[in-house]
Amino acid sequence: RSLALGSVLEIDNQRVVISEHVARGATTIPVTAMTLEKILASGASVRWLPYDYAGRAKVHNLGYALVGELASTHEQSISSLSLAEGALVDVDAGSCLIVDGVRLLVNADASTNATSLSLDSISLPHSLGERAKVYAVTAAHGPETRSLSHDLRHGSLHARARASGQGATVADGPAARTLRSLPCRWVANIPGHALQFDGVDDYVGTLDAATVTKFAEAGPLTLEAWVEPGLVDARAQLVHHRHANEGYTLGIRAHEHGFDFGGDPGKRIALHHSYTAPITAITVQAWVKIDDLVNESMIVSFDRSEYWRLAVGDGNAAPGRVLWATTGIQGHTDDMLGNRVIAGDGQWHFISVSYDTSSCQKRIYVDGELDAVVQAPHDANPLGTSVTRFGFIGAGSEATVFNGVSHDSCHGAIADVRIWNGARTEEEVREDMHVRPSGNEPGLAHYWRFDDLSGGPGTSVPDLGGGANGEIVGQLGTAPRRLTAHAQVVRARGERFVETVTHFIGDRWTHLAAVYRPAYGLDFADPNGAWLESQTSEHLDLTESMTIELWFSLGAGGGIRGLVSKGRFKRDGNIPYALWVNADN
Known part of the structure; x- marks a missing residue:
């Protein structure tokens, strides 16, 4: 079989x-x-x-x-x-x-x-x-x-x-x-029930205000649901409550689907974009799910020995790690490897690599976290030898014309490829991981997204950033859309939103749960006669660098409000310090 x-x-x-x-x-x-x-x-x-x-x-x-x-x-x-x-x-x-x-x-x-x-x-x-x-x-x-x-x-x-007889000890x-029993089923049929929604305007809701208030919860909260997602365009709410300024949500979010290249050199996406001049700064990003731990998987390439290549694995000593290969204007090629193994785990990963002549750094990020840095691999020189090279997604490039010479392939799936004119900062990379660009973002040079594409030969792959569309060569398989769960709790004094890092695939039953444990603070109702005092300790005598941090919320009224203080200035010899806020401003 x-x-x-x-x-x-x-x-x-x-x-x-x-x-x-x-x-x-x-x-x-x-x-x-x-x-x-x-x-x-x-x-x-x-x-x-x-x-x-x-x-x-x-x-x-x-x-x-x-x-x-x-x-x-x-x-x-x-x-x-x-x-x-x-x-x-x-x-x-x-x-x-x-x-x-x-x-x-x-x-x-x-x-x-x-x-x-x-x-x-x-x-x-x-x-x-x-x-x-x-x-x-x-x-x-x-x-x-x-x-x-x-x-x-x-x-x-x-x-x-089972027991041997009535009254016997189990x-x-x-x-x-129990081979012949008919247990419950996760379908809409007795004895197990499920609700099916059309994704348009179906929902189950409370009918009156009195019932709505019963769902309010001011303390710790747990939201749970079994879900078998079908097609999810963007976000979907599973459990949602909102009343006045408080509420909570448990939901799922769909991410872009990708193409599976299957390690076949005859399958690739040829890009109507070429380099003919040096590159002073660049960031390349993609979502990938790589199956092969041994062989090199091509992600995006404009020729390693002329401009750059992004891949996973090098087929030799670094299986399953990000490879960011670049060549400077002087012809020197630097093969930079990440540290984290991201192949063979069945998970999607967001990889982002950059080069910048101003900092002379090459960087690799995996899932929004810095994975590796190389200083001055090309001194302060730009990338590229100024020869003409067209690019590929899912294959290596030596192409001097569109869909020219290619080699190797990707042993897995790729989705959502982006090229930026500039080196993205660590904070920007972390944000990029959770945001789908529109294509109009400043600095976004190219953005190939694969949603709603069949993967058939000759299919045009739109470039939402720069208009350099791609064209599918061979028959690509469609990788399922990734889903993440998210939860949000809104209370009178603030809100919390969290989203899972781990992705799951639709079309199967999955259990989701979110646990919220509220943080508590001290409420000083009388600003003139209430405070919290610690015991005297020499550990509070900070003589060098120090940082004071706290969360606070001001009540009504103005004036100077003391938040944290120790000792009295010009009186105490045991190192006083204080943090205040002027409520009038």
Whole structure:
């Protein structure tokens, strides 16, 4: 069978994660590098865990077997399933099947290659599409209890404790598996419920002011939700409350989707932009998800030995790290490497690299944080040898004309490529990570965004910054849009907004939770007779450099307000100091 990137295999109680898509019939399966706990012997059984997404909710002693795919769409009431190529395994009467989250019970034995499975009649909660995969719930191999990760999109799994008779003590040990039960499903059907929204004007809301006030919460707060996002254009609110000047929100935000180049040199984006003159300052940014830890993945290139190249990995001593290669006007090439490994983890990362002749520095940022700095790699000279070089996204360049000579490829996905005329500061890079440019920002020279593009050959990729559109060469795969969760709490004295750094992918059930613990302060109602006094301590005698910090909110009235003070000036010999604010100003 074929195996998808990110699937999990179990070999002798050790699990490995598949690092590339594997076609049916392949004799080699690439996996993410790991250290084995023990030797895997020749002939050891390799088990595929179809719903193991690297650590979801755990259940005990249950496994799955792929039976086949549906030959046609099944709707409404059914009493049998039609399989496309025949059953891959024997299916016994009483077996429980899972098809697109729906649990079905088999009422007659079916052998391998059977094209029809007889079922107990059931009214389907939703249609089962053609080619939907059919799985059978099976007992785990061997007598020992095994744990299997499970995505709740396909239903909760039921395990119950058993006793030998009425009134007997339940044994302390593994729960017995329940193969034939019909547990709750995360679809809009009894006994498990979910709400589906159209993304336009659907919502569930309170109807009267009295009910709204019941949702107000002044103390600590926790917001939780299970969500299976579909298409999200920008932001979506999951839980939202607002009353007067207070409220809270738990939501998700969509980020740009990307293209997957698959490590194929025949797949790239050719750019209608070339360099013919030196570059005094530049910043290059992109969102990337790199699968290959070994080979170099091209992100953007205008020829390493003539102008510059941004890549991940160098194929040699620095696997999985950002490579920022530049050549100065004197012909010297500097291959700068970052420190952080960003390949092979299945995550999207925001990389930003810059060069500036005024500071003579090359910088690499990863996810908004400074990763590496090199001083004076080209002295104070600009980049570029003044020959003509056209650029590529997802391939190396030696092109003297549009879509000219290219080499290598990207072993992963790229999204949202930006080139700035100038070296972005650390603060600007951190802001760039969380903002989608409009294309009109000062200094933004080029901005290629891939939203709503099919990835087909010849497709034009718009440059929202400079008009130098790109053109897709080969058939690029579409990488899913990334999602982040965010939470906001608004109180009378301020508000807090946070967003997750980790991204998740839509089209599967995900649990989100936000916890808010309010900070508390001291309220001095009487400005003339209330204060907080500490004990005398020599540790408060600060004789050298010092910093005083605090948060404060002024009440009504003016005058001089003391915030922090120690001793009395011109009276005390033990180093007085004070921080005040003039409320009149």
